[in-house]
Amino acid sequence: MLEVTPTRSVYLDLQEERIGMQEGYRFLDEKRLVLAAELLKELKHYDSVMKEYMLLTSQAADSLKESVARHGLNGLGLYPSNRQAWGDLHSQSRSVLGVNVQQISIEEMQHEVKELAINASPEAEKTKQEFTQLITLATSLAAVTANLVRLENEYQKTSRRARALEDVLLPEIDQTLAQIDTALEDMDKEEVVRVHYSQRP
Numbered sequence: 064m065l066e067v068t069p070t071r072s073v074y075l076d077l078q079e080e081r082i083g084m085q086e087g088y089r090f091l092d093e094k095r096l097v098l099a100a101e102l103l104k105e106l107k108h109y110d111s112v113m114k115e116y117m118l119l120t121s122q123a124a125d126s127l128k129e130s131v132a133r134h135g136l137n138g139l140g141l142y143p144s145n146r147q148a149w150g151d152l153h154s155q156s157r158s159v160l161g162v163n164v165q166q167i168s169i170e171e172m173q174h175e176v177k178e179l180a181i182n183a184s185p186e187a188e189k190t191k192q193e194f195t196q197l198i199t200l201a202t203s204l205a206a207v208t209a210n211l212v213r214l215e216n217e218y219q220k221t222s223r224r225a226r227a228l229e230d231v232l233l234p235e236i237d238q239t240l241a242q243i244d245t246a247l248e249d250m251d252k253e254e255v256v257r258v259h260y261s262q263r264p
Contacts (some may be wrong), residue, residue, distance in 0.1 A: 067239060069246035075219070077243070081236050084228055091225035094160055098218040101159050105214060111208045116200045123193040129186040142187050162217045164263035169199045 067073050073168045130139050 066257065068244065071247065074240065074247065077236055077240055081240070083234065084233055087204045088225060091221055091228065094221050095225060096160070097160055097194045098199050098214055098221060101164070102214050102218060105207055109211060112200060112204050112207060116197070116204055119193060119197055119200060121140065123190065123197055124191040126186065127244065130190040131144040133184050133186045134182065138170065139187065144191070159214070162213050164188050164210045165206050167202050169202055196201065
C-alpha cells in the first residue's frame with residue numbers, strides 16, 4: 064500500500080493516476096498482441112527459409128563431393144568463383160511499433176560475367192551455382208534471425224511492463240484507494256457524531 068495522507072484530494076489524484084495506469088496497461092497489452100503476431104509471422108518465414116537453406120546445403124555438399132571426385136581438391140581450388148554473379152545487396156525496412164523489421168535480398172546481376180575455367184565440368188558449375196544460392200539464402204536468414212531477436216526483446220520488455228502494472232502497481236493503488244475510502248468514511252462518521260454532541264444543550 065502507498066503511504067499517503069487520507070484526504071479527498073489525495074483520493075481524487077490517485078483515481079486519476081489509476082485511470083492513466085489502466086490506459087497504459089491497455090496500450091501495452093495491445094502492443095504485446097501486435098508483437099506476438101509479428102513474431103509468429105517472422106517465425107513462419109524463418110522456418111521456410113531454413114528448410115530451403117538446409118535442403119540446398121545438403122545438395123551443395125553432394126555437388127561438392129562430385130566436383131572433388133572430378134577435379135580433386137587442387138583442381139577445384141583453381142576453379143573460378145562466382146563472385147561477379149552475386150549482385151547487389153538490397154534492404155527494405157519497416158517499423159512495427161518502433162521495432163525495425165528488415166528484409167534483405169541479393170539481386171543477381173542480369174548479365175553474369177563468367178571466367179573461363181580450365182577443364183570446366185557440369186559438376187563444378189553446379190557446385191558453383193548452388194553455393195552462390197546458399198549465400199543469398201544465408202543473407203535472408205540472417206535478416207530474419209535479427210528481426211526475431213529484436214521483436215523478442217521488445218516483446219519481453221513490453222510484457223514485463225504490462226505485468227508490473229497488472230500485478231503490482233494497479234493492485235497497490237486499488238488497495239490504497241480502498242483504505243483511503245474507508246478512512247474518509249470513518250472521518251465522516253466521527254464528524255457527524257461530533258456535530259451531534261456539539262448541538263446538544
